[in-house]
Amino acid sequence: MVSSDHKELKLIDKASVEFSRKELHQIRERNGTDVFCPAYNAVVEKAWELDYFHVFLPDTVGGSGPDLTALCTILKNLCLEDSSLAAIILAGLTSFEILLASGKEDLLKRFTMNGNQSSDFLIGFPLFSQPDESGNNDLIATLEAGNHLLSGSVDYLVLGGLAKKGLVPARLEGEEGFVFFLIDLTEAGVTLGEQVEGLGISACPVCDVRLNSVPALPCCLAGEGRAIYDRVSAKMSLALSAMQTGIMKGSFRDAMDYTGMREQGGRKTSNWSEIKKILSEMAIKVQLAELLVSQCCISTKKSSEHWQASSIATSISISEMANRVTSDGIQVMGGAGYMRDFHQEKRFRDSRHLMSAFGMQQWKKLNFLEQFVPKSVK
Amino acid sequence: MKAGEQMTRDLASPGFAPDFDDITSALRAISKQPGTLVKEAREIHKIARAFTEQVVQPSAALLDRAATDDPSYLPWELVEKANEWGLFTMFIPKIFGGKGYNFSCIGLFLEEIGAACLGITTLIGAHYLGFGLLISSWNLRLVNRIAREIVEKEKEGRLCLMTLAMTEPDAGTDAQNVEFMNEGNLACIARRIDGGYLLNGTKIFISNGHLSTWHVVHAYTDPHRASENTVMLLVNSKAEGFSLGKKENKMGQRGCPASELIFKDCFVPDDLVCIDNEQIKTLKRNPLKTNEQVFAYIWGASRTAVGVFGVAAARGAYEAALKFSMDTSVDGRRLIDQEWCQSILSRMYIKTAVARTACFEAFQANALHGLWKLMNHKPIYYAARYTPSPVFKGLYGLLNSKYATRLIRKINLDRQTDAEIDRVDGWGSLVKAAGTDAGLENCELALELMGQAGVRRDFGMEKIVRDARLLQIYEGTNEINRLNVFKRLIKRNCPDSQVFSRKTV
Numbered sequence: 001m002v003s004s005d006h007k008e009l010k011l012i013d014k015a016s017v018e019f020s021r022k023e024l025h026q027i028r029e030r031n032g033t034d035v036f037c038p039a040y041n042a043v044v045e046k047a048w049e050l051d052y053f054h055v056f057l058p059d060t061v062g063g064s065g066p067d068l069t070a071l072c073t074i075l076k077n078l079c080l081e082d083s084s085l086a087a088i089i090l091a092g093l094t095s096f097e098i099l100l101a102s103g104k105e106d107l108l109k110r111f112t113m114n115g116n117q118s119s120d121f122l123i124g125f126p127l128f129s130q131p132d133e134s135g136n137n138d139l140i141a142t143l144e145a146g147n148h149l150l151s152g153s154v155d156y157l158v159l160g161g162l163a164k165k166g167l168v169p170a171r172l173e174g175e176e177g178f179v180f181f182l183i184d185l186t187e188a189g190v191t192l193g194e195q196v197e198g199l200g201i202s203a204c205p206v207c208d209v210r211l212n213s214v215p216a217l218p219c220c221l222a223g224e225g226r227a228i229y230d231r232v233s234a235k236m237s238l239a240l241s242a243m244q245t246g247i248m249k250g251s252f253r254d255a256m257d258y259t260g261m262r263e264q265g266g267r268k269t270s271n272w273s274e275i276k277k278i279l280s281e282m283a284i285k286v287q288l289a290e291l292l293v294s295q296c297c298i299s300t301k302k303s304s305e306h307w308q309a310s311s312i313a314t315s316i317s318i319s320e321m322a323n324r325v326t327s328d329g330i331q332v333m334g335g336a337g338y339m340r341d342f343h344q345e346k347r348f349r350d351s352r353h354l355m356s357a358f359g360m361q362q363w364k365k366l367n368f369l370e371q372f373v374p375k376s377v378k
Numbered sequence: 379m380k381a382g383e384q385m386t387r388d389l390a391s392p393g394f395a396p397d398f399d400d401i402t403s404a405l406r407a408i409s410k411q412p413g414t415l416v417k418e419a420r421e422i423h424k425i426a427r428a429f430t431e432q433v434v435q436p437s438a439a440l441l442d443r444a445a446t447d448d449p450s451y452l453p454w455e456l457v458e459k460a461n462e463w464g465l466f467t468m469f470i471p472k473i474f475g476g477k478g479y480n481f482s483c484i485g486l487f488l489e490e491i492g493a494a495c496l497g498i499t500t501l502i503g504a505h506y507l508g509f510g511l512l513i514s515s516w517n518l519r520l521v522n523r524i525a526r527e528i529v530e531k532e533k534e535g536r537l538c539l540m541t542l543a544m545t546e547p548d549a550g551t552d553a554q555n556v557e558f559m560n561e562g563n564l565a566c567i568a569r570r571i572d573g574g575y576l577l578n579g580t581k582i583f584i585s586n587g588h589l590s591t592w593h594v595v596h597a598y599t600d601p602h603r604a605s606e607n608t609v610m611l612l613v614n615s616k617a618e619g620f621s622l623g624k625k626e627n628k629m630g631q632r633g634c635p636a637s638e639l640i641f642k643d644c645f646v647p648d649d650l651v652c653i654d655n656e657q658i659k660t661l662k663r664n665p666l667k668t669n670e671q672v673f674a675y676i677w678g679a680s681r682t683a684v685g686v687f688g689v690a691a692a693r694g695a696y697e698a699a700l701k702f703s704m705d706t707s708v709d710g711r712r713l714i715d716q717e718w719c720q721s722i723l724s725r726m727y728i729k730t731a732v733a734r735t736a737c738f739e740a741f742q743a744n745a746l747h748g749l750w751k752l753m754n755h756k757p758i759y760y761a762a763r764y765t766p767s768p769v770f771k772g773l774y775g776l777l778n779s780k781y782a783t784r785l786i787r788k789i790n791l792d793r794q795t796d797a798e799i800d801r802v803d804g805w806g807s808l809v810k811a812a813g814t815d816a817g818l819e820n821c822e823l824a825l826e827l828m829g830q831a832g833v834r835r836d837f838g839m840e841k842i843v844r845d846a847r848l849l850q851i852y853e854g855t856n857e858i859n860r861l862n863v864f865k866r867l868i869k870r871n872c873p874d875s876q877v878f879s880r881k882t883v
Contacts, residue, residue, distance in 0.1 A: 128829060128830035128833070129829060129830050130708075132708075132709075155830070156830045156834065196834050196835070196836065197834070197835040197836075198833045198834050198835055198840060199832075199833040199834075199835075199840035199843060199844070200833070206834075263548070263562075263563060264550075264551050264552060264558060264562065265551075265552060265557070265558035265561050265562055265880070266558075266561030266562065267561075267880070274857050274861070275857075278857075323822060327818070327847070330847065330851070331850060331851070331855065331856075331857070334550050334551070334851055334855055335545065335550060335582075335583045335851055335852070337851070338628055338629055338630075338847065338848050338851055339626055339627060339628060339629075340627040340628070340629065341627060345629035345847070348629070348847065349629070349840075349843075349844070352822075352825055352833065352843065353833045355825065355826070356825070356828075356829045356830050356832065356833055359829055360708075360826065360827060360828065360829035361825075361826040361827075361829070362718070362719075362722065362826045362827050363708060363829070366718055
């Protein structure tokens with residue numbers, strides 16, 4: 001990601017930094033509150049026009065090739081300034097990836113090749129929970145006259161309220177495991193809750209959804225849901241790591257700028273060894289995160305034997321690094337770091353919020369041994 | 379002798395062992411403790427719990443919401459409710475007309491409220507911070523005057539809150555440590571003129587600034603030698619030349635406003651000067667040392683209180699995680715029934731309990747040697763508690779005399795030893811850093827455990843995280859407080875070392 005000399009990648013890198021600085025920096029200034037910001041629609045559509053949703057998709061569905069490195073580069077650069085757009089892209093692409101992994105290319109084309117506005121092409125997804133985590137998802141699918149009907153609730157549907165469609169995991173009545181279903185969020189039996197406000201990524205729309213006998217299209221066979229989710233979440237966890245890396249980089253950059261200007265005891269604060277130590281530790285973590293993401297991109301592209309384990313381990317570790325870096329980013333700026341005017345506090349909130357993408361951090365850690373280590377040892 | 383043997387002997391050096399008195403404040407306080415203090419503590423705890431259940435819990439999220447929707451929002455309703463409950467006079471000694479609850483029990487009060495809302499506990503705590511700073515000047519006449527105004531207004535259903543005004547736009551740490559003052563960018567200038575001082579400058583991040591009647595302001599008669607030319611002035615919010623600037627847009631603790639105070643040719647008459655070099659010239663320490671001592675008095679108390687805020691954050695996060703674990707099943711079993719989750723909850727409980735115990739030790743250090751030493755002295759404690767209020771009225775004249783202030787300063791400033799200053803200030807910093815770190819660590823654990831429930835606003839945990847993050851910053855960053863622990867509690871074991879010095883950069 002950082003060391004690539006690929007010409008096209010360099011252009012993507014430069015263009016996304018510029019987009020982030022021009023589009024997101026400005027809207028970040030305006031979006032002073034935590035309330036969902038409708039102005040973000042325009043930014044999402046610009047990102048669509050610039051193919052930020054397509055770089056990761058194969059050309060058979062209108063994409064520009066499944067380039068994970070390009071996607072990670074874009075997401076990292078967007079998060080230098082603001083993470084909400086990247087979170088929208090992450091949720092949208094996770095839905096797309098699940099459709100692809102389920103062999104639903106034709107269905108996916110309807111979204112990727114025909115959408116005119118963000119609500120047409122985006123598909124909502126419950127990004128912040130494991131599909132079998134109780135309390136977050138108790139959807140049941142019943143079969144009536146050959147059609148599946150979904151009833152129950154989906155908590156925290158990301159892009160809910162913006163996207164017209166949603167991709168949700170549900171249990172088939174009387175069967176184990178779960179299946180992904182595509183639903184129309186404008187159907188009569190769908191009740192969308194109010195926008196759920198959260199700790200971070202405030203411009204990324206989220207809502208709770210209640211379904212009452214809503215027609216749904218199954219996207220995979222019974223029993224396939226878990227394997228598809230594990231594969232897709234491992235891949236998208238790498239994109240999440242890139243986002244956290246961008247957040248860390250932005251936090252470090254602003255901390256350096258501030259401590260290079262601010263004086264304490266007649267000297268620049270960056271010259272005091274305690275502050276230097278903190279800044280150095282931040283820099284080490286940023287460097288390490290970039291390296292890990294780069295290596296994982298290579299490993300995933302090559303479909304190396306342990307790519308899933310590497311991606312998940314990287315994501316868990318980088319999220320913890322990002323939490324530390326963004327907290328330090330506030331600390332070295334003192335009171336200013338805590339004030340909304342300086343945007344460091346936003347990174348603190350965003351990194352913690354994103355840590356819970358694809359489920360509880362502690363649960364991800366606990367499952368790692370069972371999911372991946374036997375394969376690695378073998 | 380081999381190198382290894384030399385090393386073993388050096389490491390066992392008794393010179394590095396902590397001083398007995400430095401680690402036994404709670405133990406040494408036992409015999410000096412008034413017997414009814416526990417009963418009093420129970421009363422305080424009961425009041426705090428009732429206020430939390432009836433007022434804080436129903437309004438915490440609403441305050442946060444209101445201040446998010448409208449950054450200029452001020453929590454008047456909440457403050458008036460706290461005033462009706464008598465919370466702003468609870469810890470004002472009876473001799474000054476207050477309810478006279480003992481300051482060493484304020485931790486129980488603050489933790490109870492803070493576990494439900496750190497913004498509201500800061501709002502109430504900041505009032506006592508202002509009052510505490512006024513006390514640390516040991517200007518009895520002014521303490522008596524302001525305390526009585528607070529009490530009288532409370533009786534009339536009106537508000538009279540106080541603030542401490544220290545931080546400046548270009549001077550945070552510089553304004554808190556005498557070592558940094560002379561080379562810092564302090565710009566709040568008090569110029570001596572006939573009958574008082576003319577005050578110019580700006581203070582920022584002042585908790586309760588927009589709500590308060592009285593501001594205790596640190597200013598400097600010579601900013602280039604500020605460490606020995608500091609004055610403490612009382613400014614009324616209606617004073618000519620005083621105005622309120624912007625209200626800060628904070629990440630959390632949004633129920634407690636952080637304000638900008640602006641002084642433009644603001645005249646402060648002599649009778650509102652809490653302490654200046656003229657008033658301390660008969661004391662045994664020089665102006666720099668006295669200034670440092672006054673800071674130590676207030677930091678010893680206020681940083682201990684912030685340590686308690688940290689305990690409250692740790693407890694709030696623990697309670698949220700516990701509830702979530704009881705309500706949530708993963709893999710077909712409730713989290714609370716899974717060993718790994720029990721271990722995390724226990725870690726959170728341990729962090730909370732250890733930090734609370736450390737704060738108790740610091741409160742006892744304050745009770746033995748710090749801000750409320752006199753009020754904990756048994757004869758004074760019992761006299762203050764059981765003497766009918768009308769009797770105190772007969773003491774007004776005495777309290778207002780300059781001789782009483784001179785005497786009380788002799789007792790509190792001259793008789794306090796350097797070791798006692800180190801202990802009180804050192805323990806204040808110790809528990810401030812330990813308590814607030816524990817608070818944020820528990821928040822991180824709760825977020826890791828709770829997943830999406832932890833980050834959504836309607837579950838409440840995310841507010842605790844936003845609120846708790848401020849604790850590691852105000853009352854001196856934890857970095858500064860850790861260095862202050864070195865200065866006050868470690869440096870004596872390596873006397874040739876430097877701290878808060880350009881040489882340590």
